[in-house]
Amino acid sequence: MSHTRENPRVVVIGAGIVGCSLADELTARGWTDVTVLEQGPLPAPGGSTSHAPGLVFRTSPSKTLAEFAKYTVEKFSSLQVDGVPCFDPVGGLELATTPERLAELHRRAGYAASWGIRGEIVGPARCKELWPLIDESIVLGGFHTPDDGLARALLAARAQMERAITRGARFLDRHTVTGIERQDGRVTGVVTDRGTFPADHVVSAAGFWGPVIGRMAGVDVPLQPLAHQYARTRPLPELSGASAEATRPILRFQDRDLYFREHADRIGIGSYAHRPLPVDPFAVLPYDEARARDMDMPSSYPFTEEDWAPSWEDCRALMPALRASEIEEGFNGVFSFTPDGMPVLGEARELRGFWLAEAVWVTHSAGVAKAVAEWMVNGRPSLDLHECDHTRFEEAQRSPSYVRERGSQQFVEVYDVIHPLQPMEQPRPLRVSPFYARQQQLGAYFLEGGGWERPHWYEANASLVDALGPLPERDAWSARHWSPIAAAEARATREKVALYDMTPLRRLEVTGPGALDFLDRMTTNNLRKKPGAVTYTLLLDDSGGIRSDLTVARLAPDRFQVGANSPADLDWLTRHAPDDVQIRDITSGTCCIGVWGPAARALVQPLTREDFSHEGFGYFRAKQAHLGHVPVTAMRLSYVGELGWELYTSADLGLRLWDTLWEAGQELGVIAAGRSAFNSLRLEKGYRAWGTDMTDEHSPYEAGLGFAVRLDKEFTGRGALSPDITRRLTPLLLDDPAAVVLSKEPVYVDGAPAGYVTSASYGYTLGRCVAYAWLPAGLATGTGVHIEYFGEKVPATVAEEPLFDPKMTRIRR
Missing domain, CATH: 3.30.9.10 (D-Amino Acid Oxidase, subunit A, domain 2)
Incomplete structure (x- = not known):
């Protein structure tokens, strides 16, 4: 096939700073058959690059954007044109x-x-x-x-263009793209007003014309x-x-x-x-x-x-x-x-060989080009790009009105002080679970993620706060989008039973004669278990980085339900699936309630004829059952460290499932609990969150997930794994019971920055704030460190995990 040739034909659409940078990065990696098409005149074609003021501030809440900008500074500092530095x-x-x-x-x-x-x-x-x-x-x-500064965008574009030309690239101005040719789901060429250019890969680096080029290719480009x-x-x-x-x-x-x-x-x-x-x-x-x-x-x-x-x-x-x-x-x-202010990068799922490098500012241009070039040539970028992957947007987030509304709000908020939990105000509500009306009645405080309304706590539980005793005072920043009710909900989960809306978790159905072989080959753990088994496992890329973590339930010999993280997981699996495997996203048509706490069995067992005892329904097992009138798929899993089940049913029966559990739980003191309590409880147990605690920049051993890797079988990324590590996802307990950090703060070891916090939450059971951080691997339990929070050095100590219930007695009972 032509696209597997040693020197593929690449056509880049757009000769602004991104297109020129990409041509330079591709040709530097040996892909020299590169044609860059530009509708305007070179070297100043008239897009955003031509008027860019060139400010490069590298600091960002996003590590990925900061890395892009750092590389841009590094690269442009080495370039000059006619003696003028770029x-x-x-x-x-x-x-x-x-x-x-x-x-x-x-x-x-x-x-x-x-x-x-x-x-x-x-x-x-x-x-x-x-x-x-x-x-x-x-x-x-x-x-x-002191190391930030001004990029001369047009000069930097010209310097990279000239360098790419010396390696074989060609730049053609005054060529207006009028169509994208394709065959059998793959791009084959670019049509212009001055001829057609055959291509194995096409990159849209057209800036604000991106949606126009995307429409020609049948590819959605969500930018405004x-x-x-x-x-x-x-x-x-x-x-x-x-x-x-x-x-x-x-x-x-x-x-x-x-x-x-x-x-x-x-x-x-x-x-x-x-x-x-x-x-x-x-x-x-x-x-x-x-x-x-x-x-x-x-x-x-x-x-x-x-x-x-x-x-x-x-x-x-x-x-x-x-x-x-x-x-x-x-x-x-x-x-x-874009709707979230990040670039749109990656190969389109709708058209293989058609790549996006869109919504990229001069600040990040060279870094983006390097990452996309690595992605195209090597199959993966060296940086984690999940925040920029074009597959990250849900279908509900791709309407033109949504993109316009959120894109416009991103403009308004460019310089605003934005709390990490702060949601956009419109358009909301967009996606709601079947329990939404009940959650409103209970006074849910909703935040938003992936378009979903997500309860973080319920005002109905306010009366439970009095029984807690005094909680540490919070500073104004950490008190935003927080309530002491979360502490009461966490305690009720530990002592009684709580219902959690887990509907926004992504669910995939994988079926077909080849489903078992396919999933076993794609993931790290052993999936060759009898129907009814549930397995925690990892998706790795070819370099051994963690693309995602999954829970895979084998519901029948050739039918699996996969708990995944992002639309990128669906895209990755679909790309690799053989013809005898079908993969379907069933999230929107289904719903899930987590029933967790010491009284979970007392709540659920009377509602069903199935045996929900520990002997009859073991940990990490799945069963089909009826709870009252509602058919459910029950999985004995717990991300809060307590006895309980994830209960799945179809969306039309969701409200009946909630009401059935709610009514039956009244005499047990059941409450509804939100994500604020959930996050606290999961961190006390050391449960990782993909995309926050670990990404494809990290290996399973670094992330403390080696237990999910079986080296006695073949799987994607196995050959790249090494147990030797220099960094580790490390649990920290803050020394001061009143201290709180949130995430992304620097961690100092012996007075020098040595890493950063990924997740943090107050552990209400432990009476301390729990933080996980990437730190050097050799730090022993008990080592003292400091976390910088708003300029203050907050003492913390390396802890042994899991911090709560290390023998797992509460889950397995």
Whole structure:
């Protein structure tokens, strides 16, 4: 087949910074038959790259984005064109003018330490020293990152283009793509107004034109282009005689949604403060038509003065020197936003060989290109990309109205202080379980994930808080989206019985004559067990990284129910499934209630004729049963460390199942409990959450999951596994009973950053906050460490896991 050739034919659509970077990265890896098609003129084709202000701030709550940006800085620092460097390391400075923002900057400094980025919190005087034009009196402090700076995006694109050309790539401007050719579910070529180009791989790096190219390929590209205001002042006397384009750090004034950079004796200012200005990607003009209408380029819309006016006042308040100046020029530049603010990367499931590298800013461009090139050439990127994988969006999150609404909100929130649990406000509710009406009646406090409404606690349980005794006071940040009711729900689960809505957990049905052989070959644990067995197992990639963790229930000789994590799991399994295996996502048509606690058996057994005793229904077993009138698939599993079952039924019977359990549980003190208690209980037991605690960057042995690996069989990734590890997912207990951390904070060993927290929650049974962190493998139990939380060093100790019920007596009874 042509796509397996040693030097595949690659066509990249778009010669902006992403397309040029990708051509460079692919040709550097030996894929030299690369054609880059661009509808505009080179080297400035008129997309987002052509007007990008070039600010590169590397610090992000996302480790993946931070790694992309770090590589971009590293690569662009090594490039120059005609003696002009492609990156200017002037540094970065983020200002705080409110206590809330100063606290946020401390948190950002924590991210920087976690991801290995140099930075420090500085006082107002140092901010003034770095940027003399600011009014020091309104500044409370700043976050200075000396290695950030300005990317010259068009020069960097040109440098990489020229390098790729020397290796065999060709760049063709003035070629407008009009169609994507395909055969048997695979891409075969790209049609333009100047001919057709055969291809084994096609990459859409078309920026805000991505949805247009995607439609030609029958591939959904969930991004929303929006216009963003950028202006330049007249020359400022204070900057006269400037010998360089920029000498001061790039500046963020996030309290007013503004950023600043120097243009020699002028200042460039960008604003996110205005109303969202969504742009229809199908209505963007071609280059020549845009020029004919007096537009500089297709991505540059006329400046809207009325949107700018409030921001100009904020600029003058921060920099008094601007009060005597005016704006010389401005434009509304178009660039791309997704519903969650992350890029859209990867090979399309609808069309093999068609790749997406979309919604990528200059900051992350080279890092994204490297990852996509690795993915294409080696079969996997060296970075975890699950946050960027285009398969991450649920079907319910792909409607044009959803993408427009969430994309616009992402623009609004670019510089907002966002709590890690904070949900979007609209469109909600979108996906609800069959129990939603009952949850509302019980006063559920809902957060959202994957479009699902997820109860985090129930106000109906408020009366249980009084019996707890005093809980430690929480700081304002950790008290957000939290309630002491969660502690009461955790205690009720440990002492009585609670119902948990587990419906949002993904469920796949795998059937067919080859189902057992297929699943056994794809996963690490032994699945060759009799029907009725449930197995915890791992999906690895070819390099031994953890793609996902699964629970696989064998319900019949050739029928399995798989508990999975993300749409990417369905995509991965479907890609590898032979013809005699069928895989179906059954999540939306089914529902699940977790019934957990010491009284779980007393609740469930009277409702069924099946034997739910420990002898008759062992741990990690599954049974078909009727509870009252409702047929269920019952699995004896527990992610909270207590006796109980996951009970599955069809969505139409879900409400009846809830009511049956609720009514029968009244005399046992049953409650409904939410995800806040659930997360606390799972961390006390040391149960991992994929995508949070471990990803495909980690091996099973590093993640403490070696027990789920059977080396006496063949499975994907087996040959790459090694028991030798240098890092380990490590349980920590905070020393102070009142201290709390949340996640992603840096962990210090012997005074130096040595890792970062993945998950954390207060362990109400233990009376301490539990944190899991990636740390050096050699740390012995009892070792003292420090976790930095808002600039404070919080003492913690390496603990032995599981922290709660190490002999598993509570689950197996």
